Amino acid sequence: MDDDEGPRRRSTEGNFGAASLLARESLDGYSLDELDARISLLEFEISRIRDHRERASAHMLAAQALFGAPKAGSRTS
DSSP states (O other): GGGGGGGOOOTTTTTTTTOOOOOEEEEEEOOOHHHHHHHHHHHHHHHHHHHHHHHHHHHHHHHHHHHHHHHHHTOOO
């Protein structure tokens, strides 16, 4: 199993891995072409994340339909 496929710890507030690092990075050293390329890459990543979120949401709804919704006050980690 790849590391990306296994369970991971939940992100702490404000810590979302590489995205957190990107948000703090200075953009001053980038050319206009580099900024355009970076925007394209980030737009692709946003699309990839949205697709994954939709699949995860569908999976969760299917599990809830099969097993029932979690009871109030219970948490899953």
